[in-house]
Amino acid sequence: MERNATDMRTPLGRVRGFGSARSGTEHFWYQRLTSVALLPLSVAVILIVVALLGRNHAAVVQILGSPIVAITMLLFVVSMAYHMKLGMQVVIEDYVHDEAQKFTLLIGNSFFCVVIALSAVFAILKLSFGV
Amino acid sequence: MAEIRAPVQRPISPHLQIYRLTSTMVMSGLHRITGMALYFGTALLVYWLVAVASGPNAYANVQWMLGTLIGRVVLLGYSFTLIHHALGGVRHLIWDTIHGLEPNDREWLARATLVGSLGLTAVLWVIGYMIAGGEL
Numbered sequence: 160m161e162r163n164a165t166d167m168r169t170p171l172g173r174v175r176g177f178g179s180a181r182s183g184t185e186h187f188w189y190q191r192l193t194s195v196a197l198l199p200l201s202v203a204v205i206l207i208v209v210a211l212l213g214r215n216h217a218a219v220v221q222i223l224g225s226p227i228v229a230i231t232m233l234l235f236v237v238s239m240a241y242h243m244k245l246g247m248q249v250v251i252e253d254y255v256h257d258e259a260q261k262f263t264l265l266i267g268n269s270f271f272c273v274v275i276a277l278s279a280v281f282a283i284l285k286l287s288f289g290v
Numbered sequence: 291m292a293e294i295r296a297p298v299q300r301p302i303s304p305h306l307q308i309y310r311l312t313s314t315m316v317m318s319g320l321h322r323i324t325g326m327a328l329y330f331g332t333a334l335l336v337y338w339l340v341a342v343a344s345g346p347n348a349y350a351n352v353q354w355m356l357g358t359l360i361g362r363v364v365l366l367g368y369s370f371t372l373i374h375h376a377l378g379g380v381r382h383l384i385w386d387t388i389h390g391l392e393p394n395d396r397e398w399l400a401r402a403t404l405v406g407s408l409g410l411t412a413v414l415w416v417i418g419y420m421i422a423g424g425e426l
Contacts, residue, residue, distance in 0.1 A: 170298075191386065194379045201376055205369075205414065213422035216346040223342060236335075243329045250326060275332050282339035 186245060193242035200235040207231065224286035232283050240276035244268060313400040321378035324371045331368045357426050369414055374407035 166173075207228055211219050222228055247268045255261040309315065341352040355361050381399045384390045390399055 191383065194383065198376060198380070201372060205372075209414070209418060209421060212418055213425045216342070216349045219342055219349070223339075232339075236332075239332060243325070243332065246325045247329055250322065275336050278336045279339050282336070282343040285343040 186248075190242065190245045193238045193245070196234070196238045197242060200231065200238060203231050204235045220286055223283065224289065226287070229283050229287045233280060236279035236283070237276055240272045240279075243275075244272035247272075314396045317378060317381075317400040317403055321375060321382075324375040324378070327367075327371050328375055331371065334364070334368065353426050366411070366415065370407060370411040373410045373414075374403065377403045377406050377410075 207222070211222060214222070223232065248265060251261060251264045251268060255264055306315075338352050338356075341348040356365060381390070381403055384399070390396065
């Protein structure tokens with residue numbers, strides 16, 4: 160096979176022939192997208208928490224369960240769960256080079272973030288619908 | 291007959307210990323460390339939300355925990371970490387637009403991240419204490 164002068168692949172890469180991973184800049188883009196979303200959402204959540212300071216349980220339930228606050232909290236926890244899944248994935252891929260360990264940690268990372276997101280969503284919805 | 295060839299000597303990138311420590315490097319490391327801390331810190335946020343949803347008793351427990359000295363220190367650390375990581379993220383978003391990459395700009399951004407996050411955390415806690423007077 161003639162080696163093209165513009166071919167950036169290593170000989171090993173050409174032999175393996177895996178081609179592209181077909182995700183391109185998706186990871187980078189969603190990391191940025193969620194970070195842009197999280198900036199105003201974090202400010203809003205900090206304001207909500209400050210507004211809750213010193214209040215009793217009934218008042219906290221009422222405020223967290225009100226539509227605007229609940230929607231803000233939902234947007235925050237979902238964006239954050241996705242953002243932190245992407246972030247921790249990079250950390251694992253950077254530092255863990257044993258394949259078995261790496262995949263175990265990547266799976267654990269996904270599970271942890273889904274558990275975090277769904278637990279928070281459940282709690283917020285329960286407060287909103289008062290079940 | 292196949293001959294054994296020496297592996298191609300590819301250039302390897304120099305690593306951390308080669309470079310003089312710069313504030314941009316330190317901020318980059320802190321961005322990753324704060325990100326990881328926030329990752330586990332979200333478990334605390336979820337615990338708090340689930341406690342509120344569980345009822346007055348569970349809520350009283352979590353409020354008591356957050357009211358202890360250790361609880362306050364964790365909360366202080368969490369708020370500083372969140373603000374630092376957010377400002378570090380803004381820095382990255384600025385860099386994504388190909389601005390602020392010159393040496394002086396980088397230095398300024400690194401300092402602004404640190405001073406800004408310390409200042410905003412202080413402001414947040416002063417406001418918090420003014421509102422709640424030490425009661426969570």
